[in-house]
Amino acid sequence: MSKEFTTAIVWFRRDLRLSDNPALTAAVKRSETILPVFIWSPNEHGSWAPGGASKWWLHHSLSGLGKAFAEKDCELLILEGPSEKTILELVKKTSADFVVWNRLYEPAAVKRDEKIKKSLKESGIGVESFNGSLLLEPWENMNQSGKPYKVFTPFWKSLVQELKPQKPLRAPGGITQSDKPNIKTRKLSDLSLLPKLDWDEGFYEYWTPGEEGGAKAVRRFKGDCAKEYSDTRNRPDLQGTSRLSPHLHFGEISPRQIWHKLFGEQKPKPSSKSGVETFLREIGWREFAHHLLFHFPETVSEPLRQEFEEFPWNKKKDFLRAWQKGQTGYPIVDAGMRELWHTGWMHNRVRMIVASFLVKHLLQPWQDGARWFWDTLVDADLANNSLGWQWTAGCGADAAPYFRVFNPILQGEKFDPNGDYVRKWCPELEKLDNSYLHKPWEAPKEALSDAGVELGKTYPEPLVDHQRARRTALEAYDEIKDKKAA
Ligand SMILES: Cc1cc2nc3c(=O)[nH]c(=O)nc-3n(C[C@H](O)[C@H](O)[C@H](O)COP(=O)(O)OP(=O)(O)OC[C@H]3O[C@@H](n4cnc5c(N)ncnc54)[C@H](O)[C@@H]3O)c2cc1C
Known part of the structure; x- marks a missing residue:
């Protein structure tokens, strides 16, 4: 039975799989041949081009997808350039009559995809997007x-x-690839997705993209x-x-x-x-x-609750830097930030603790924390990251109230009761007794010296005092509350 289309371009974006892939399944079902394509166009994401850790993941994921296609005697084309121009050129060179993709929901992607759909329709090309x-x-x-x-x-x-x-959906069998077009394709390594410095060493131990x-x-x-x-x-x-x-x-x-x-x-x-x-x-x-x-696409950089636009943040580069490096003097916070740097991931409970510490104890804007996560998380995701940060800062949908300030000592004691997590990521505290592990500044001198800990030298003194920081955060919050009431 003849099929509806001759050549379908399957535009892969963040649907890097063969199974349960509605766009791919539709293309194979409805077109005689297909051409799977990935286009590297990082500048099309507004100010949210993939960060360093995401690019590492993408490299390995594309390599896996390429191999999966190769096993089906098919080649995943890798192209680079503006998506619209690249797709229109590809359509022309291959005489493709159908273009499919699975939808994305980031504001810049929505806008771009709508424009491409319109251009294709105007050129009389079949185009369809799917929920994948x-x-x-x-x-x-x-x-x-x-x-x-x-x-x-x-x-x-x-x-x-x-x-x-x-x-x-099952991964489609019987894929027939269309002739490879006369177009400049890239090797994966040409995209330079892997970091130049070897900060990704730890990633290999934890992940199989x-x-x-x-x-x-x-x-x-x-x-x-x-x-x-x-x-x-x-x-x-x-x-x-x-x-x-x-x-x-x-x-x-x-x-x-x-x-x-x-x-x-x-x-x-x-x-x-x-x-x-x-x-x-x-x-x-x-x-x-x-x-x-x-x-609410604006919430990637603006608080959903508008009164927070006036929040009196106390921007301090050295606070942000100490937090990023896991050098705040609060062991559970430092352990989380070091886990993030080493593995590209952090446990959800600890994400909440470190985020709360940055915005409430250190009074740094949540947007600065979100940016750091964006660059360092292998799972950096505009939807989940914006929600996570707005939730913790108290300015998002269904958010934790701002006045609920996480106590990093109690959180550590409750959720890392034996101190295994802190000891793993802060080995300089390894020998410290459990009763002081989450608050080393309270340890008697003898306990510190027995454990080989010298505060300010082997491990930082706390950057801020918990109770004082909490009071300051609540005063700052009162300022915007009062403004709202006025
Ligand atoms: C400040 C902050 C920033 C965050 N940034 C991101 C981010 O950039 N990318 C990201 O994927 N998640 C983010 N999260 C949510 C959550 O921390 C991670 O999804 C989770 O830790 C991933 O680990 P997991 O797959 O083992 O989760 P599991 O507990 O096994 O959960 C399964 C899946 O559910 C989803 N999920 C779980 N918790 C949440 C949540 N709170 N919000 C939205 N989805 C969730 C994730 O897709 C996750 O893989 C953030 C949370 C906070 C507090």
């Missing part, structure tokens, strides 16, 4: 007044109600880990979470595949506290973050 990365599109789940949700629980309840869990790596991470998580998730998810000293975030960000696995692996075609009860259901709620937070990003 969310359970429901941001516009499919609106509140009863037809407006976007700003509170998570009703958003999630309604999403679960609306959703019809479906079987993920690519579709197979994502599938392996789900298999690891599926058994006991998922069952115990409600109890262990807040413990940075244990491997209690899935570590799926970079795989999800790059689309090496879809939320539908994860759902199906853990829950089949059932629906969770939104209020259930079981491990798997608690985990699916976190996938729900990812959906919520994308919903917010799509409907």
